[in-house]
Amino acid sequence: MSTHIGALKGDVADVVLLPGDPLRAKFIAENFLESPVCYNEVRGMFGFTGIYKGKRVSVQGTGMGQPSFSIYANELFTEYGVKTAIRVGTCGAVSPEVKLGEVILAIGASTDSAINKRRFRGMNFAPTCNFEVLKKAYEVSASMGISCRVGTVVSSDLFYDDDNNWKLWASYGALGIEMETAELYTLAAKYGRKALGILTVSDNIATGEATSAKEREQTFTNMMKIALDTAVSF
Ligand code: HPA
Numbered sequence: 001m002s003t004h005i006g007a008l009k010g011d012v013a014d015v016v017l018l019p020g021d022p023l024r025a026k027f028i029a030e031n032f033l034e035s036p037v038c039y040n041e042v043r044g045m046f047g048f049t050g051i052y053k054g055k056r057v058s059v060q061g062t063g064m065g066q067p068s069f070s071i072y073a074n075e076l077f078t079e080y081g082v083k084t085a086i087r088v089g090t091c092g093a094v095s096p097e098v099k100l101g102e103v104i105l106a107i108g109a110s111t112d113s114a115i116n117k118r119r120f121r122g123m124n125f126a127p128t129c130n131f132e133v134l135k136k137a138y139e140v141s142a143s144m145g146i147s148c149r150v151g152t153v154v155s156s157d158l159f160y161d162d163d164n165n166w167k168l169w170a171s172y173g174a175l176g177i178e179m180e181t182a183e184l185y186t187l188a189a190k191y192g193r194k195a196l197g198i199l200t201v202s203d204n205i206a207t208g209e210a211t212s213a214k215e216r217e218q219t220f221t222n223m224m225k226i227a228l229d230t231a232v233s234f
Contacts, residue, residue: 006041012076013056017224052231053229073183077193088223090203091178094166101200105197108153119186146222146225
């Protein structure tokens with residue numbers, strides 16, 4: 001058992017999908033995995049392990065924001081030996097060109113968080129995904145006929161940001177803003193593991209558009225299929 005995950009070592013698969021919302025972890029397990037077993041209920045942060053296309057896969061909620069995400073990712077890497085971690089989440093697009101429902105594969109994640117400033121003693125680290133996982137996810141989405149964009153995102157500590165900082169990030173080519181991927185890539189680098197963030201665009205901060213619940217469900221399903229088919233090849 002680790003501090004925040006009430007599971008035994010072998011309960012978690014080598015490959016883990018990481019949605020922010022624990023109820024989404026439950027939804028994924030119940031709708032996509034064969035024989036899912038819930039291995040964690042501590043703090044309602046559900047984790048499940050099941051079978052997808054013959055391979056063991058886990059899905060673990062992380063909560064929102066880098067501090068919460070960091071607790072679960074640290075424990076998955078250090079206590080459970082997770083080798084490949086794929087975040088599945090949503091982001092707000094910061095360019096009018098990026099449409100609602102599009103899938104973004106995050107090649108790198110900038111951040112406004114102080115976490116890496118402190119960790120790297122004021123120097124800057126470049127949080128980037130694993131190339132093999134990125135390549136596989138890109139190929140999987142192409143084979144499914146789902147178009148996706150590959151680019152950078154921003155992991156912000158503020159969902160409600162009064163300063164319109166998204167405009168600055170957008171002017172440096174960021175596609176979207178979310179709240180966790182920079183910490184995923186930093187921890188994967190630290191522990192020598194593979195990681196990728198796959199994000200669907202739930203809203204567009206530049207245009208003010210937002211997806212309906214029905215659209216979110218459909219686009220979420222596309223992202224899940226990409227993530228699961230990618231996961232089982234590692
Ligand atoms: N900001 C941060 N995270 C998000 C957003 C956003 O606008 N949309 C979805 N996740």
